[in-house]
Amino acid sequence: MRLHKETRLLSALLGPILVLAACVGCSGGSADGGGGDQQANLTVWSWDGTVAKAVPGFEAENPNIKVKVVNAGSSTDEYTALDNAIQAGSGVPDLAMFEYFALPYFAIPGKLDDLGGFGAESLQKDYVAAAWNDVTVNGKVYGLPSDYGPSAMFYNEATLKKAGVNKPPATWDEYYQDAKKVRALGGNYYIAQDTGDPFFLLSLIWQAGGRPFKVSGNTVHIDFTDPGTTKAVEFWQKMLDEGLVNTKVTAWSDDWNRTLNDGTLASQTMGGWLTSTLPERAPHAAGRFKVALMPQWAQGDEVGSENGGSSFGIPAAAQHKAAAYKFLKYFTHDAGLTPRVAAGAFVPDTSVLESKDAQSKANTYFGGQKVGAVLAEASKSVATGWQYPPFFEWARVTYGDLVSKFYTTGKGSLAQILEEWKQRMTKYGNDQGFKVD
Amino acid sequence: MGQAGRLDDVTPVVASSDTRQYRARAGKRSKKQIGLAFIAPFGLLFALVYIVPIIYAAYLSLFRQQLVGGNRFIGLANYRELFRDPQFWDSVGRVFWFTLVQVPIMLILAMALALALDSRRLHGTRFMRVSIFLPYAVPAVVSTLMWGFMLGVKYGLFGSVNNALGTDLNPFTPSTTLISIGVMVTWAFTGFNMLIFYAVLKAVPRELYEAAALDGANEFQVVRRIKLPALRRSLIIAIIFSIIGTFQIFNEPLILPSMVASSGITTHYTPNLYAYKLAFTGSQQGYAAALALVMAAITIAVAYAVQIRGLRNVFDS
Numbered sequence: 121m122r123l124h125k126e127t128r129l130l131s132a133l134l135g136p137i138l139v140l141a142a143c144v145g146c147s148g149g150s151a152d153g154g155g156g157d158q159q160a161n162l163t164v165w166s167w168d169g170t171v172a173k174a175v176p177g178f179e180a181e182n183p184n185i186k187v188k189v190v191n192a193g194s195s196t197d198e199y200t201a202l203d204n205a206i207q208a209g210s211g212v213p214d215l216a217m218f219e220y221f222a223l224p225y226f227a228i229p230g231k232l233d234d235l236g237g238f239g240a241e242s243l244q245k246d247y248v249a250a251a252w253n254d255v256t257v258n259g260k261v262y263g264l265p266s267d268y269g270p271s272a273m274f275y276n277e278a279t280l281k282k283a284g285v286n287k288p289p290a291t292w293d294e295y296y297q298d299a300k301k302v303r304a305l306g307g308n309y310y311i312a313q314d315t316g317d318p319f320f321l322l323s324l325i326w327q328a329g330g331r332p333f334k335v336s337g338n339t340v341h342i343d344f345t346d347p348g349t350t351k352a353v354e355f356w357q358k359m360l361d362e363g364l365v366n367t368k369v370t371a372w373s374d375d376w377n378r379t380l381n382d383g384t385l386a387s388q389t390m391g392g393w394l395t396s397t398l399p400e401r402a403p404h405a406a407g408r409f410k411v412a413l414m415p416q417w418a419q420g421d422e423v424g425s426e427n428g429g430s431s432f433g434i435p436a437a438a439q440h441k442a443a444a445y446k447f448l449k450y451f452t453h454d455a456g457l458t459p460r461v462a463a464g465a466f467v468p469d470t471s472v473l474e475s476k477d478a479q480s481k482a483n484t485y486f487g488g489q490k491v492g493a494v495l496a497e498a499s500k501s502v503a504t505g506w507q508y509p510p511f512f513e514w515a516r517v518t519y520g521d522l523v524s525k526f527y528t529t530g531k532g533s534l535a536q537i538l539e540e541w542k543q544r545m546t547k548y549g550n551d552q553g554f555k556v557d
Numbered sequence: 558m559g560q561a562g563r564l565d566d567v568t569p570v571v572a573s574s575d576t577r578q579y580r581a582r583a584g585k586r587s588k589k590q591i592g593l594a595f596i597a598p599f600g601l602l603f604a605l606v607y608i609v610p611i612i613y614a615a616y617l618s619l620f621r622q623q624l625v626g627g628n629r630f631i632g633l634a635n636y637r638e639l640f641r642d643p644q645f646w647d648s649v650g651r652v653f654w655f656t657l658v659q660v661p662i663m664l665i666l667a668m669a670l671a672l673a674l675d676s677r678r679l680h681g682t683r684f685m686r687v688s689i690f691l692p693y694a695v696p697a698v699v700s701t702l703m704w705g706f707m708l709g710v711k712y713g714l715f716g717s718v719n720n721a722l723g724t725d726l727n728p729f730t731p732s733t734t735l736i737s738i739g740v741m742v743t744w745a746f747t748g749f750n751m752l753i754f755y756a757v758l759k760a761v762p763r764e765l766y767e768a769a770a771l772d773g774a775n776e777f778q779v780v781r782r783i784k785l786p787a788l789r790r791s792l793i794i795a796i797i798f799s800i801i802g803t804f805q806i807f808n809e810p811l812i813l814p815s816m817v818a819s820s821g822i823t824t825h826y827t828p829n830l831y832a833y834k835l836a837f838t839g840s841q842q843g844y845a846a847a848l849a850l851v852m853a854a855i856t857i858a859v860a861y862a863v864q865i866r867g868l869r870n871v872f873d874s
Contacts, residue, residue, distance in 0.1 A: 200837050229624050315819055338625050370818035510624060514839050521823040528731050528819050548839065553625030 160443035162187045165202065165216040167194040168267060168430065170465040174456030178447055181455075185443045195219060199226075199513060202435065206231055212437040214444035218263060219430045220254035224335070224510035227262040232433045234260045238445040243453055250502035251468035255431045258337055262433050264452040268468035269391025269428030270498035271323045271414045274398060277487070278408045279309070279386040288387075288412040292355055295415045299364040308384040310366035312359075316523035317371060318516050319427050320389065321356060321534070326425035326506050328352040328417050332538075335507045339555045342509070342545055344538040351417065357534050367527050377401050389414050391427035392495040396464035399485045407487045411494045413501070424501035429468070466495065473499055511552060515545050611850075618847035622840055635847035644825035645848060649855065651735065652827050656803040659739045664795055667747045668788065671754035672780060686755065690748035697745065697808035704741045705816040729813070731821025738809045746802065750795045757791045758784060793867035797860045804856045805829050828852045 164171065164187060172189040179187060190213070192198045199222055205211040218226065226232045240261045244252050251265040275288050283302045289295035299311040314320060325332060330348030334341040344353070359365050366385065369375045379385035380402035388394065398409060414424060432452065434444050450456040453469065461472055472478055478492035509515060522540055526532045549556030621631045639645055670689060674682050692700065707714045708728040715726055728737040761783065769779050807829040810822045824838070825831040828848065836845035 196838070203840065225624070368819075373818055517824055517834070517838050521825070524819060524821055524823065525731065528821060551621065551623070551841070553623035553629075 160185045160440040162215065162440055162443055162447055163213040164189045164432075164447070165192040165198055165213040166432070167191050167198065168217060168465070170460040170463040171217075171266070171451055173459040173463045174447075174451035177455055177459065178450045181450075182443075182446065185440075185447065187447055192216075195222075196513065196517075202226070203231075206435065206437055209437065212435050212439075214438040214440050215432050215434060215448055217266070217430055217432055219428065220265075220426070221508040221512040221516070223255060223263055223431060223433065224257045224508060225513050226433065226435075227257040227260075228338070228510045231436055232262045233436050233438070233441060234262060235264070235434065235445065236261055238442075238449075240264065240445075240449075243449075246453060246470055248468040248470065248473070248499045248502065250426060250504045250506070251429065251499075253504050253506070254426075254429065255433075263431035264433075264448055265429065265431045265468045266452045267393065267430055267465055268499060269393050269426055269466075270495060270502050271327065271389060271425045271427045272392050272394075272495060272498045273387055273389045273412045273414050274394055274409055275387035275412060276380075276383050276385070276405060276408050277410050279305075279383045283309070283386070288410070289415045291419055292415045292417060296355075296359065296364070299359060300362075302386045303364050308366070308379065309386065310379075310384065311364060311386045312389065313366040313369045313371065313376065313379065313385055314356075314360070314527075315367055315370040316520065316527045318519045318523075321353070323389070323414075323425040323427040324352040324356060325349045326503060327414065327423055329423075329503070331505060331507070333507050333509045333512075335509055338553070340509045340545075340549055341557060342542045344535070344542055349538075350535075353534050353538065360534075381405055383408065389427075391429065392466050392498060393428060395466065395483070395486075395491055395495065406485050409486055410489055411486060411491050413494065413498050422497075422501045423503050424498050426502055426506070468499055509545065509549065509556075510554065511545070511549055514548060515541070518544050518548075614846040614850060617843050618850060620843040622842050624840070631843075635844045636851065638844070639847050639851055644823075644831060645828070648825045648828045648831050649852075652804050652806060655735060655739065655806070656800055659742060659803060660796065660799045662739075663743045663747050663799065664750055664792065666743065667750035667795070668754055668792075670747070670751045671758055671788075672784060674751075674755055675758040675784070676776070686752070690752055692745045692747075693749040695745070698812060700741060700745055701809050701812045702816070704737070704744075705813060708737050708740075709817055729817040729820040731819070734813070734820045734822060738806065738813075741809055742803065742806070746799070750799070753791050753795055754788055757788055761787050790868075793864060796863055796867065800860055800863065801856055804852070804859075807833065 162185060166172075166189055175187045175189060179185065192201050192213070198217065202212070202216055205213075223232070243264065247265055248268065251268055255261055255263040255265055273288060279302065280286075280288070280298065283298070283305050285298045285301055289298045295311070302309050302311045322332075325348060328348040328351045330344075330346050330350075330352060332342060332344050332346065332349050334343075343349075360367065366379070369379055369385070371388075371390075376385070380388070380398070381404040383405060395411070399406065402409070413422065416423065432448055434441055434448070438444055447456075451460060452467070457465075457467060457469060457472055461467060461478075467473075473492075473496035478496060480490060481492055482488040483491040519537075519541055522537050522544070526534070526537055546556045618635050619630060619632060620628050621635070622628055673679060674686060679685065695703075705713075710716045710719060710727050710729070715728055718724065719726055727733065765783050766779060769783060774782065806827045810826040810830050811833070813820055814822045824834040829852075832845045832848045832852070835841045835848065
């Protein structure tokens with residue numbers, strides 16, 4: 121009886137250790153394989169549904185290559201799965217999708233192949249400068265940009281008119297004034313929502329000229345006090361302090377859909393990819409939304425920033441690298457773009473952005489506005505020189521921990537949170553073998 | 558056995574007291590060996606699935622996995638760091654308070670239900686027993702989703718209540734989320750504990766009740782003098798299991814953030830969640846292993862303290 125009881129006790133206690141040990145018990149080991157022109161079965165990990173649209177055309181051109189597109193989860197889920205597969209030394213895909221901020225995480229420890237060997241450098245001129253910047257880590261190319269998120273302002277024209285605003289704000293000063301007018305409508309009317317989205321705040325900082333992360337090799341310098349960062353943070357702090365932002369509604373929630381549909385949320389500054397999502401989220405607001413460049417910090421400027429976007433890279437442990445690159449180039453640069461764009465992908469390829477179709481096509485959801493032209497302009501105005509630290513995937517999760525208290529209780533300030541964030545990142549980064557200060 | 562038999566062949570002449578003793582000792586040893594052989598399959602499995610992973614976790618906890626530079630041996634640095642880690646202690650403190658509040662509520666509820674079922678004054682006890690136990694059979698992931706929908710203010714029961722009454726109740730704010738999780742856990746495990754208590758009550762000899770009735774005891778006296786003392790031992794076991802269970806809360810805080818926004822659930826909400834996030838978001842497996850071992854030690858210590866104290870009380874009475 122006694123033994124039995126203790127065994128059960130022990131088993132209950134040790135459950136988590138076992139799980140942990142089982143999962144990290146795998147050691148490295150990689151299978152390298154050549155490509156060549158012989159038969160190859162490619163596995164592609166993508167949560168971007170448009171990639172599969174490029175497969176039929178590619179397989180017709182390359183009958184000896186078969187492509188299987190698998191959704192191995194979005195974002196963090198996929199990165200975790202990939203990390204596990206790399207550690208286990210099996211099940212590694214030939215191509216995998218990475219948000220721009222996640223690329224350095226895999227590139228720096230050598231988990232991704234430098235695409236320079238395939239001649240990827242020659243494609244630089246065909247992409248928007250900032251997008252190319254996103255796939256370049258320490259001077260080498262580790263991925264090809266597959267979709268893009270230039271920041272843009274999606275605004276509900278009817279709501280703004282109702283508030284007495286007849287044109288979208290061109291500067292953040294105007295935005296602030298307009299926010300007060302929208303708020304004066306009472307009820308749930310707000311010019312924006314925010315519950316602590318790091319990418320939104322960083323896109324403001326990015327546009328204001330702040331470069332809080334400076335990465336060179338294994339050295340990372342973090343500073344949230346440069347003038348650009350301070351300007352952006354102080355501005356958003358003021359918006360929050362004066363109650364001009366809806367901090368109750370989180371993006372992608374059911375409530376968010378409702379506020380977009382009923383017009384109480386007057387604008388949403390987000391990545392250009394919202395173009396294809398908004399009609400699903402707010403079908404009742406059809407014809408009321410318009411797109412504009414994001415407001416500027418100074419009158420007459422035209423500086424943009426990014427909010428999201430992703431690329432594809434070839435894991436170092438992939439089996440069919442040559443064939444993988446062939447397909448990669450096909451759907452991010454060549455003929456494969458056409459079916460993807462038709463399916464709603466927004467890509468940073470200048471050939472697409474400048475095409476007559478993209479420039480002049482009227483979008484019925486947006487009341488006939490030529491959305492493509494606005495987003496192409498936004499893409500080209502994205503400021504370069506932005507860098508993400510290689511541990512940003514971890515950092516953004518930590519940011520959520522820090523920021524939730526501020527947004528729910530109002531205690532503290534954005535500047536304090538960023539400082540605390542910096543301290544956490546510094547500690548984590550140094551533990552991970554980087555030199556962080 | 559074989560050994561003893563061979564011994565007989567070698568020394569057949571006189572069975573001196575010396576050889577008799579020897580034979581007896583040999584018999585004892587071989588009996589012991591048979592016993593060992595019987596527990597060997599268990600011992601092997603036990604070593605394989607319990608001892609080896611623990612040793613491996615302990616080994617892992619001495620290393621630091623780095624993005625740059627790979628694995629590095631750092632001795633006990635992970636443990637030193639853990640004891641200074643405010644996030645870790647935040648999570649330990651949370652489950653500690655949670656245990657202190659939730660476990661008594663759940664066990665009192667379970668006991669009351671068991672006593673009610675055992676009172677023989679209810680109809681449909683079998684149906685009740687099964688339906689109260691049923692939540693235990695629902696996987697935690699499913700029950701979390703279910704409760705998330707039910708308690709959510711957006712589309713759930715609370716949304717309707719708020720609409721109907723014009724109130725602004727939200728079960729998932731940073732200050733109320735833990736209560737909601739408490740409700741979920743209580744719902745899931747009350748039936749399990751009730752069944753333990755009920756089984757114990759069933760085993761109480763009926764003669765005791767007859768004797769009590771003859772002595773003129775009323776129902777309350779029967780509960781106080783017979784049933785509750787009978788439950789004592791099982792109560793301690795239930796407390797220990799509950800402590801272990803609540804210290805390991807994981808599913809609820811893992812799933813809830815994807816259902817409700819601004820619930821206040823951080824990556825270090827509970828020790829297990831923290832270990833998981835360290836290992837899989839931060840790739841700090843060594844640190845996570847250290848955390849798991851320390852947490853196991855804390856849980857064992859607390860459970861043992863309860864057991865020793867509780868059993869002493871039982872024997873005292």
